[in-house]
Amino acid sequence: MSDESKPTNPGEPELRPHEYDGIQEYDQKLPNWWLFTFYIAILWMIIHWLAYYQFHLIPTDEEKIGRAIQKIENQRAEQLRNIDDTRLWTMSQDPAVISAGEATYKATCVACHGPDLMGKKSNPLLPGLALADNAWKHGHTPTDVLKIVRRGSPDVTKGMPPWEPQLGTQRVVEVVAYIMSHHKEGEAHTEEVN
Numbered sequence: 347m348s349d350e351s352k353p354t355n356p357g358e359p360e361l362r363p364h365e366y367d368g369i370q371e372y373d374q375k376l377p378n379w380w381l382f383t384f385y386i387a388i389l390w391m392i393i394h395w396l397a398y399y400q401f402h403l404i405p406t407d408e409e410k411i412g413r414a415i416q417k418i419e420n421q422r423a424e425q426l427r428n429i430d431d432t433r434l435w436t437m438s439q440d441p442a443v444i445s446a447g448e449a450t451y452k453a454t455c456v457a458c459h460g461p462d463l464m465g466k467k468s469n470p471l472l473p474g475l476a477l478a479d480n481a482w483k484h485g486h487t488p489t490d491v492l493k494i495v496r497r498g499s500p501d502v503t504k505g506m507p508p509w510e511p512q513l514g515t516q517r518v519v520e521v522v523a524y525i526m527s528h529h530k531e532g533e534a535h536t537e538e539v540n
């Protein structure tokens with residue numbers, strides 16, 4: 347590194363006095379096109395900040411996602427508005443609903459609960475509980491069953507995931523009707539703990 351600054355001709359950019367690894371630099375004025383984009387970027391930042399954060403003229407991504415989630419929640423609530431035990435029992439007698447539910451069951455649930463809906467009771471290798479017997483772990487009413495299929499097991503380590511985000515409300519309701527078609531209203535049941 348040498349501190350001697352080389353004399354420069356008048357009108358030419360000045361050579362800065364420092365030198366690193368044999369490299370020296372000119373004291374150049376930044377080109378106008380570069381300054382222009384730089385000032386535009388600053389201006390844009392101010393407009394953006396005012397529009398998004400001060401005057402809320404444009405919704406932020408967070409607000410957009412919040413609204414989209416709210417819309418989905420409202421749709422789900424609307425789809426579940428008339429769904430109670432009586433309605434689910436009625437649906438469990440409706441062949442069209444049952445076959446739609448069966449299709450979902452075969453595509454999504456069969457891997458863990460088995461083709462006979464008996465889960466680990468008929469095949470100990472399966473993780474899922476039996477759904478066609480009268481022993482229920484998470485409640486025996488159709489709305490209890492709906493709740494666990496929508497939201498998954500309260501114990502996440504058990505491996506029963508929430509299905510509503512993936513299947514949507516309608517298909518969850520149908521698959522519950524399909525399960526309940528293996529049961530009768532008012533039948534005896536036991537609460538199973540395992």
Ligand code: HEC
Pocket residue numbers: 450451454455456457458459473474475476477481482483484485491494495499500501504505506507509521522538540
């Ligand atoms: C990855 C495996 C797996 C899949 C796939 C799966 N389940 Fe489950 N399911 C389980 C396990 C494990 C449990 C037991 C949860 C517990 O012990 O809390 C369970 C529990 C349940 C119960 C509660 C049973 C009771 O006795 O209270 C219902 C109802 C149920 N599943 C329905 C379904 C439906 C409907 C589907 C398809 C949409 C499905 N499951 C897909 C593993 C699975």
